[in-house]
Every structure is written in C-alpha cells, then in structure tokens.
Amino acid sequence: MLLSKKKALRYLIALFIIFTLNFIIPRTMPGDPITNLLGENFIASEATIQELKIELGLDKSLSFQYLDYWKDIFTLHLGYSYHFNQKVISIIFMRMKWTLALLFPSILLGAILGTLLGALSGWKKNNLGNKATTWAFLAVYSSPPYFLGIIFLYVFSFKWGLFPFKGFYETGTFLDVLQHLFLPILIMSTFAASRNYMIMRGSVLIEKEKLYVVYARAKGLYGNSILFRHIFKNASLPVITLIALDFGFLLSGALFVEIVFSMNGMGTLIYEALLSRDYPVLQGCFLIITIMVIAANFFADILYSFIDPRVKEKA
Amino acid sequence: MDLLVIENLKVTFQTPPEQVRAVDGVTLELKQAETLALVGETGCGKSTIALSILRLLPENADVRGKIIYRNNDLLLLPEKELAQLRGKDISLVMQNPALALNPVYSIGHQMTEPLIVHRRLKKPKAIQTAKNLLEKLHFKGPSNAIRAYPFEMSGGMKQRVLIGISVVLSPKIIIADEPTKGLDDRLREMVLKELRLVREMNRSSMIFISHDLNAAREISDRIAVMYAGEILESAATQEFFKEPLHPYSQALLESLPERGFKPIPGVSPSMIQPPRGCKFHPRCPDKKEMCSKQRPDFKRTKNRDVKCVLYS
Amino acid sequence: MLNRFGLVLVVLFVLIAILADIISPHDPWDRFEPYEKPNRNHILGTNDIGNDILSELIHGSRASLIVGIGAAIIATLLGLLVGLFSGYFKGALDEIFMGITDIFLMIPRIPLIIMLAAFLKSSIWLIMLALGLLWWTSTARVVRSRTLQVREMDYVASAKCLGFKNRHIIFSDILPNIFPVVVPKFMLTVATAMISEASLSFLGLGDPSMKSWGLMINFALIKGGLVNEMWWWYLSPGLCIILFVYSIVSLGFSFEERKKVNLR
Numbered sequence: 084m085l086l087s088k089k090k091a092l093r094y095l096i097a098l099f100i101i102f103t104l105n106f107i108i109p110r111t112m113p114g115d116p117i118t119n120l121l122g123e124n125f126i127a128s129e130a131t132i133q134e135l136k137i138e139l140g141l142d143k144s145l146s147f148q149y150l151d152y153w154k155d156i157f158t159l160h161l162g163y164s165y166h167f168n169q170k171v172i173s174i175i176f177m178r179m180k181w182t183l184a185l186l187f188p189s190i191l192l193g194a195i196l197g198t199l200l201g202a203l204s205g206w207k208k209n210n211l212g213n214k215a216t217t218w219a220f221l222a223v224y225s226s227p228p229y230f231l232g233i234i235f236l237y238v239f240s241f242k243w244g245l246f247p248f249k250g251f252y253e254t255g256t257f258l259d260v261l262q263h264l265f266l267p268i269l270i271m272s273t274f275a276a277s278r279n280y281m282i283m284r285g286s287v288l289i290e291k292e293k294l295y296v297v298y299a300r301a302k303g304l305y306g307n308s309i310l311f312r313h314i315f316k317n318a319s320l321p322v323i324t325l326i327a328l329d330f331g332f333l334l335s336g337a338l339f340v341e342i343v344f345s346m347n348g349m350g351t352l353i354y355e356a357l358l359s360r361d362y363p364v365l366q367g368c369f370l371i372i373t374i375m376v377i378a379a380n381f382f383a384d385i386l387y388s389f390i391d392p393r394v395k396e397k398a
Numbered sequence: 399m400d401l402l403v404i405e406n407l408k409v410t411f412q413t414p415p416e417q418v419r420a421v422d423g424v425t426l427e428l429k430q431a432e433t434l435a436l437v438g439e440t441g442c443g444k445s446t447i448a449l450s451i452l453r454l455l456p457e458n459a460d461v462r463g464k465i466i467y468r469n470n471d472l473l474l475l476p477e478k479e480l481a482q483l484r485g486k487d488i489s490l491v492m493q494n495p496a497l498a499l500n501p502v503y504s505i506g507h508q509m510t511e512p513l514i515v516h517r518r519l520k521k522p523k524a525i526q527t528a529k530n531l532l533e534k535l536h537f538k539g540p541s542n543a544i545r546a547y548p549f550e551m552s553g554g555m556k557q558r559v560l561i562g563i564s565v566v567l568s569p570k571i572i573i574a575d576e577p578t579k580g581l582d583d584r585l586r587e588m589v590l591k592e593l594r595l596v597r598e599m600n601r602s603s604m605i606f607i608s609h610d611l612n613a614a615r616e617i618s619d620r621i622a623v624m625y626a627g628e629i630l631e632s633a634a635t636q637e638f639f640k641e642p643l644h645p646y647s648q649a650l651l652e653s654l655p656e657r658g659f660k661p662i663p664g665v666s667p668s669m670i671q672p673p674r675g676c677k678f679h680p681r682c683p684d685k686k687e688m689c690s691k692q693r694p695d696f697k698r699t700k701n702r703d704v705k706c707v708l709y710s
Numbered sequence: 711m712l713n714r715f716g717l718v719l720v721v722l723f724v725l726i727a728i729l730a731d732i733i734s735p736h737d738p739w740d741r742f743e744p745y746e747k748p749n750r751n752h753i754l755g756t757n758d759i760g761n762d763i764l765s766e767l768i769h770g771s772r773a774s775l776i777v778g779i780g781a782a783i784i785a786t787l788l789g790l791l792v793g794l795f796s797g798y799f800k801g802a803l804d805e806i807f808m809g810i811t812d813i814f815l816m817i818p819r820i821p822l823i824i825m826l827a828a829f830l831k832s833s834i835w836l837i838m839l840a841l842g843l844l845w846w847t848s849t850a851r852v853v854r855s856r857t858l859q860v861r862e863m864d865y866v867a868s869a870k871c872l873g874f875k876n877r878h879i880i881f882s883d884i885l886p887n888i889f890p891v892v893v894p895k896f897m898l899t900v901a902t903a904m905i906s907e908a909s910l911s912f913l914g915l916g917d918p919s920m921k922s923w924g925l926m927i928n929f930a931l932i933k934g935g936l937v938n939e940m941w942w943w944y945l946s947p948g949l950c951i952i953l954f955v956y957s958i959v960s961l962g963f964s965f966e967e968r969k970k971v972n973l974r
C-alpha cells in the first residue's frame with residue numbers, strides 16, 4: 084500500500100474540517116448573511132432576496148444548509164458571482180490553468196536547482212564562492228516574491244523592454260505565453276530554490292557526519308560520488324517534506340506574483356474578488372486551493388515512501 | 399615478508415580545549431596471509447588504528463608516523479590514489495554495522511558498489527557476483543538478502559553482510575573491527591567461521607580487532623595487546639596464551655570467565671592526561687619505583703616484544 | 711561573521727522601532743509638498759499626500775516588527791506547548807495533537823487570512839493573531855521529535871524514577887534541551903510572518919492607521935510610484951523588509967548549523 088490508513092484518514096479529516104470551516108465563516112461573520120454569501124455586488128429588491136433565500140436554502144435550519152453545502156460541493160456547485168456574472172466554478176477553472184502554469188514549473192525547477200546547489204554547498208568546503216551563493220539564496224529567501232516581481236518588472240520590462248509589461252491574452256502563441264511566463268517563473272523558481280537550498284544544505288551538513296559516509300569511503304568511493312551515491316538520497320528526505328509543507332506558501336507567493344505581472348490566474352481573480360468583496364469567488368478559490376494543497380501533500384507522501392524504504396514497511 | 403608496516407603511529411584528536419592521545423607510538427607489522435589480533439579494552443585506540451590505515455579519521459585527528467604498504471606510505475598518498483586502494487587492496491569491516499550501512503539503499507546496492515566503482519561492472523553482473531558470494535558464505539536465501547534493506551535485518555545479519563562486502567574485491571588485507579561484539583554464542587561462532595572463510599578465499603591477511611580474547615585466540619596467528627594507545631606486548635598467539643609476559647596481559651587473562659573473572663584493579667587511564675612513566679603502573683601488581691618515572695621501551699624477550707621494565 | 715552582522719542589524723532595527731518618535735526627522739502624518747524627490751529636508755522624498763517617506767519608514771518598522779515578532783511569539787508558544795506535551799506523554803494525546811497539527815498544516819493559510827480579512831475590518835492585530843494561530847505547526851513537529859529524543863536521555867529517566875512530577879520534568883529538564891531547536895525556528899517564523907504581512911498589505915489588507923512597510927509598498931504602487939520611476943518610494947520599504955528578514959534568518963540558520971540541529 085502506498086499510504087498508511089492513518090495518513091489517508093488524516094487527509095480526509097483535514098479536507099472535511101477545512102471545508103466545514105468554509106461553511107461556517109460566511110455564516111458567523113458580522114454583516115448580512117445574504118451579502119456574505121452572495122457578495123457586495125449583489126443588490127436586489129426585498130422580494131428577490133426572499134426568493135433567493137429560499138433558493139439558497141437560507142430559510143432552512145443550519146444542519147440542512149450544511150447538508151446542502153456538501154451536496155453542492157460534490158456536484159461542483161460553488162455558487163454564482165454577481166461581480167463576474169458567471170458561475171464561480173467556471174471562472175476558477177478558466178483562471179486556474181495560468182496559476183498552475185506558473186506554479187508547477189517553478190516548483191519543479193526550484194526543487195532541482197535548490198537541492199542540487201544546496202547539496203553541493205553542504206558538501207564542499209565553505210570557501211568564498213560557496214558562502215556567496217548561500218548569501219545570495221538567503222537574500223532571495225528573505226524577500227517577498229512579489230517585491231522581487233516588482234523589481235524585475237521595473238528593470239527588465241519597464242527599463243529595458245525585454246519582456247512584456249502587462250499581462251497576456253489567451254490568444255497568444257506558445258512562444259508568446261512563454262515570454263510572458265518567463266519572468267514570473269524565474270522569480271518563483273528562485274524563491275522556491277532558496278528555501279530548498281537552505282534545507283538541503285543543512286541536511287547534507289548533518290548527513291555527512293554519519294557513519295555510512297565513512298563506510299562509503301572505506302569501500303573506495305571518492306569525492307562527489309559519495310555525495311550523489313550515498314548522502315543525496317538521505318538528505319533529500321527533509322526537502323520532500325518541506326516541498327509539501329511549502330506548497331501552500333509558494334502557491335500564495337505565486338498568487339501575488341501573478342498580480343504584479345497582471346497574469347490572468349487565480350491570484351488576480353482573488354485580488355479582484357477581494358476589491359469588490361465578491362465572497363463566493365473568494366470561498367470557491369479557498370476550496371480549490373485547499374484541494375490543491377492536500378493533493379500536493381498526498382503526492383509528497385507517496386514520493387517519500389518511494390525514497391525511504393522504512394516508510395513503505397510501516398504503511 | 400611484511401605486507402603492511404606501521405611505524406611509530408601517533409594519533410591525537412583535537413577536542414579543544416583538550417587533546418585525546420588515542421594512539422601513542424604504535425609499531426606493527428602484518429605478514430602475508432597472517433592474521434593479527436589487536437586486543438585491548440574499549441577506548442584504548444584499536445579502531446583509531448584501523449581507521450588510520452585507510453585514513454578515514456575525522457578532520458580533528460592529527461596523524462603522525464608511517465604506514466607502509468607496497469613501498470607507499472599510505473599517510474602521504476594523494477586521496478585519489480588512496481581511494482583506489484580502499485576496498486580493493488585493504489577492506490574494512492566497520493565496528494557498527496547498524497550505522498555503517500546506508501538506511502535508504504538495499505543490501506544488493508551496497509554490496510555491489512565496490513564492484514561497480516572499482517571494476518565498473520554492469521549492475522546485473524555485479525548482483526550475480528554478490529549473490530554467489532552470499533551463497534558461498536552460507537547465507538539463507540541470498541536473493542532475499544540482496545533485496546532487503548538494512549532495517550529489515552537483524553544485527554547479526556548486518557554484521558555478516560559487512561563481512562561479505564569486505565571480500566567482494568578479494569582484498570590483500572581485511573581489517574575486521576570488533577566483528578563479534580554484541581553477538582550471542584551461536585552468531586559469534588558463525589561470524590568467526592565466516593571470517594576464516596573469507597580469509598581463505600584469497601589468502602588475505604587480516605587484522606582482527608576485538609576485546610574478546612577467546613575470539614582472538616581462535617582466529618589469530620599473532621596477537622598484540624593494547625593499553626591506552628600503546629602496544630604493551632606482541633607475540634605468537636599460542637605462546638601468548640601459554641605464558642603472557644606483561645603484567646597487563648597476565649591481568650587480562652586472569653579476568654577471563656574461565657580463569658576466575660578476576661577484575662583488573664583500578665580504572666582505565668585518561669587518554670587526555672595519561673599517567674607518567676609506564677601507563678599501566680597505577681594498576682600494576684609488580685610495579686617498581688622507576689615505573690612511574692620512565693616509560694619503558696620494547697624489548698625482544700623469548701621471541702616476542704614486551705614493553706615492561708621486568709624484561710629489560 | 712554573518713552571524714554578528716545579523717545580530718547587529720536585528721538590534722538596530724529593534725532600536726529604530728523603539729526610538730521611532732525621537733529619531734524620525736518629521737511626524738509621519740505631517741503633510742509637505744507631495745511627490746518630492748529626495749532632497750536635504752526629505753532624504754527619501756515625500757509621497758502622494760506629502761508625508762515624509764523616511765519618517766514613514768522609521769515609524770513603519772513598528773507595525774512590521776510587531777506583526778512579525780508578535781505572530782512568531784504566539785506561534786512558537788503554541789508549537790512549543792503542543793510539541794512538548796505530544797512528545798512527552800506520547801500515546802493517545804500524541805495521536806490527537808499530531809492529527810490536529812497535520813490538519814492545520816493543510817490549511818492554505820494566506821488564502822484563509824485573505825478571506826477572513828475580506829469579511830472583517832483588517833487590522834495589524836488581526837493579522838498578527840491570525841498568522842500566529844496558523845503558523846505553529848512546524849514548530850510543534852520539530853519540538854515533538856526533539857522531545858521524543860530528550861525524554862529517552864538518562865537524566866530524564868532518572869528524574870522520573872526519583873518521582874519528580876511530570877510538569878517539573880517537562881519544564882526544568884526537557885525545556886532547556888528544546889531551546890536549540892526552538893530559537894532558530896522562532897527566527898524563521900518571524901521571517902515567514904513578516905513576508906506574509908508584507909504580502910497581505912500588498913493586497914491592501916493592511917491597517918491604514920498604522921502603516922507598515924508592506925502597506926507603504928502597496929500605496930507606492932497604486933499611487934503611481936512605479937510608473938513615475940520614484941524608486942526611492944517603493945524600493946526603500948521593500949529593502950527594509952528584506953534586510954530585516956535577512957538578518958534574522960541568517961541568525962537562525964547559523965545557529966542551526968552551529969548546533970547541528972535538524973529543524974525538519
């Protein structure tokens with residue numbers, strides 16, 4: 084089995100609780116529940132409101148509303164946005180691909196770049212070059228990604244005109260899309276890399292003191308081959324955990340970078356929804372992001388069990 | 399002919415503010431196809447000698463002296479050339495198999511590594527070689543063992559795997575560091591049998607490190623007794639057990655269960671500030687006045703070397 | 711070296727925050743000529759409504775540091791408690807605590823805070839509280855695994871045999887040993903909290919009555935600082951964030967490397 088029953092159960096419970104939270108929040112927040120559920124853009128006569136109340140089931144008891152809520156989730160009814168005049172789920176699906184197009188390459192590149200450079204940094208002597216790399220990654224680590232976005236946007240697009248200044252349109256060719264995505268992906272992957280770099284470096288520093296390293300040398304291994312044949316796999320275990328834990332943080336970072344680059348993804352969607360207090364869209368985004376985060380953790384667990392044989396056994 | 403010669407080896411560990419003198423002027427020879435037992439209580443510096451030979455000590459170790467193998471001083475050889483000798487000419491069975499094996503790789507992976515690194519064998523070929531070897535060592539179910547991970551094995555199994563790995567490249571010298579430690583009688587016998595087997599496979603020489611005198615007696619041709627970083631006596635094994643000369647050797651034999659379990663009085667000496675003169679004098683039943691003043695030299699008596707004023 | 715550099719900077723920033731009223735050249739709410747370039751009177755110029763940017767920056771350190779450090783204190787205390795009890799008592803309590811931790815780990819924190827802030831009137835205190843209550847999980851995990859190690863040590867076992875109370879053992883025997891992992895963890899939490907606060911402010915979710923560095927960036931952008939090339943306006947608060955986070959993070963990591971503790 085790939086995942087222990089306990090782990091799987093925890094995922095389900097997490098999903099259940101976070102979704103329930105999403106049900107509770109608009110109903111307990113100060114303000115008119117109708118507004119909280121439909122958004123500030125919704126203005127209607129008293130009669131329509133009464134009709135809608137019935138349609139939304141707000142006249143029923145909370146427990147019935149709760150049941151309806153779950154029924155809606157399973158049938159992908161996430162409500163209607165009066166700001167965009169569209170079903171929430173279709174807006175999100177339309178926007179999501181741009182967020183994913185930014186996020187996944189960044190996570191992948193960041194993982195490869197960060198673990199590789201971090202491993203070498205922990206393994207090699209701490210000379211000036213090594214220290215300088217660490218300082219540089221630490222500086223990226225300490226920056227809000229959107230701020231890096233602003234600087235890059237200013238330098239590369241505004242000053243030098245190398246990359247487009249404003250968002251892109253879906254009619255764009257592949258090359259066009261790539262040109263628009265280049266800077267955001269560069270920023271997000273460097274940011275992700277900086278986090279992986281620091282963890283991998285620390286992890287290698289600890290692993291290289293272990294006895295199996297001495298034994299590997301006793302068998303005749305030499306130089307970097309010790310790092311890559313023995314230490315790397317052990318040291319990457321904490322990084323895999325981190326990538327999963329970090330997924331939500333990176334996702335949030337990507338949302339902000341999107342806003343800076345006016346990309347047409349979920350980040351800008353959330354921003355617009357926030358400005359117009361379009362609550363259904365905010366809630367819908369929250370649900371979808373939750374599912375993405377849980378899926379990422381699930382995936383990381385499986386990856387972990389492939390790398391660490393001890394986990395598979397326990398499962 | 400001497401295959402390996404250790405001359406006046408001194409190892410000091412820098413652990414600020416202190417210095418641990420783990421090995422304090424050790425001279426040893428190992429002959430072709432000979433098994434030398436290195437015995438002494440825990441902490442006297444046995445492992446340090448083993449690791450110095452392959453230059454595997456941590457960076458805080460300061461190593462002096464000479465270790466001559468095939469006209470080369472191993473202490474001066476460039477790291478890369480030394481790496482080619484490690485595992486291939488001189489192999490090591492490490493003291494702590496549970497920690498020496500890498501937890502995330504299968505036994506097969508770790509066993510075939512020397513073949514892949516030194517001989518550049520292809521993986522399937524290497525696996526086959528490893529399997530054959532395990533079979534020769536009477537492993538039950540070699541294919542399963544190859545596929546297993548360290549955490550799935552008992553301590554004894556891991557020890558035997560390490561012995562197996564030590565011999566995959568038919569080395570000239572096998573250094574076995576406490577291979578019988580912590581094993582029950584049955585496993586101990588099995589490991590000793592296995593060591594004899596691997597020794598015979600290539601007529602290798604062996605340095606057998608142990609604090610188990612009986613195991614040393616069973617397996618070795620010659621024995622060297624260590625105390626606080628020094629060798630106090632070295633002799634042919636049979637003669638040694640017939641008549642130990644050094645007072646420490648005598649006390650050591652007296653402390654064996656079958657000779658009445660008499661413990662050696664006093665405590666092990668500090669390795670940071672060892673006693674002046676002969677290091678054993680504070681615990682010695684035969685000590686003379688000069689023992690606390692002057693460190694004795696090796697004297698060849700009755701065809702063996704002893705470091706004690708009684709024989710000078 | 712890196713370490714000392716970090717320490718000096720952290721202390722410096724804290725001093726600036728404390729002494730803001732004394733050292734800032736102007737009242738940050740005073741209005742001068744708007745959109746002034748840096749000059750002798752306004753070293754970093756003025757913003758769209760004529761506030762002196764340097765004074766804003768100096769006063770902004772308060773809000774930023776309060777959110778960052780405050781949230782980290784809440785998170786660390788929570789994580790410490792959960793981790794200590796979980797690791798010390800093991801068994802059912804551990805299962806429950808770790809289950810809760812796992813669930814909290816999955817919550818998309820920033821989106822949740824955005825949603826909450828959309829419903830509520832956003833303030834520094836709300837953001838600080840929300841960040842603190844959501845960011846304790848990884849501290850709890852680290853503390854727990856460290857506690858599991860420490861409780862097996864000899865003197866803890868002997869303290870147990872001697873019949874000391876659990877509370878006494880936890881707080882006087884185990885806690886001191888947890889510190890080497892908690893201190894760097896705390897610093898990294900400050901960093902995450904500050905980056906999060908800056909990001910939330912960037913969405914306009916900050917507290918306009920108590921301008922933070924993040925909010926300054928937000929204003930600089932929406933009031934045309936970027937397109938008018940007034941880089942001193944939006945760059946300086948950003949650099950302040952980076953510099954402070956950098957110094958505290960480098961402190962944390964060098965502590966971690968020195969003590970060879972694994973934070974994960």
Ligand SMILES: Nc1ncnc2c1ncn2[C@@H]1O[C@H](COP(=O)(O)OP(=O)(O)O)[C@@H](O)[C@H]1O
Binds near residue numbers: 413418438440446
């Ligand atoms: N890396 C090290 N740093 C400091 N002291 C060490 C180190 N390795 C071993 N020692 C010390 O050197 C002495 C000899 O150790 P060792 O060779 O392992 O003994 P043995 O193998 O005979 O039990 C011991 O006192 C031990 O504490």
Ligand SMILES: [Mg+2]
Binds near residue numbers: 441445446575
């Ligand atoms: Mg030893």
